[in-house]
Every structure is written in structure tokens, then in C-alpha cells.
Amino acid sequence: MAHLARLKLSEEEAQEFTPQLQTILSYIDTLNELDVEGVEPSAHAKPVFAAPRADEPGTSLDVSRLEQNAPAFAQEQIRVPRVVES
Numbered sequence: 001m002a003h004l005a006r007l008k009l010s011e012e013e014a015q016e017f018t019p020q021l022q023t024i025l026s027y028i029d030t031l032n033e034l035d036v037e038g039v040e041p042s043a044h045a046k047p048v049f050a051a052p053r054a055d056e057p058g059t060s061l062d063v064s065r066l067e068q069n070a071p072a073f074a075q076e077q078i079r080v081p082r083v084v085e086s
Contacts, residue, residue, distance in 0.1 A: 002017075063076055
């Protein structure tokens with residue numbers, strides 16, 4: 001399993017994680033025994049009520065209003081402080 005995940009484990013780590021992985025796989029075997037006939041697949045355990053809106057074009061913000069709220073603005077772009085040092 002470590003090889004498939006491209007992990008390099010020491011012998012001690014492999015011995016430590018083997019029982020944990022066996023427990024996980026055993027639980028998956030238990031789940032495979034469940035009868036899921038007629039159960040619709042879903043991405044969430046509960047119904048999602050705040051579904052994303054349709055991706056449709058709309059009106060953009062007025063650049064002059066955007067500029068009023070921006071800390072710094074140049075060439076119709078918001079300027080932000082650098083957060084990544086090179």
C-alpha cells in the first residue's frame with residue numbers, strides 16, 4: 001500500500017501502520033456487506049439546501065465603486081501586499 005501511495009516508510013513505521021491499515025480494511029469489508037440496493041448515490045450524507053446557483057453571466061461591479069473599497073487600485077486592478085517572499 002505504501003508503494004502505491006509512493007510513501008517511503010521505515011521498517012518501524014511499516015510495523016506500526018500495518019495493524020491500523022488492517023483495521024481500516026476490515027471496516028470497509030463490513031461496509032461492503034450492507035444492502036444498498038435502491039439507494040441513490042450521493043455526495044453528501046444529508047440533503048444540501050444551499051445548492052450553488054446556476055453559472056450564468058451577470059452584471060459586473062462598477063469599477064468606480066470597486067475602487068472606493070480597495071486599499072490600493074491601479075490599472076483597474078486591486079493591489080494587495082505581497083504575501084510570498086521570493
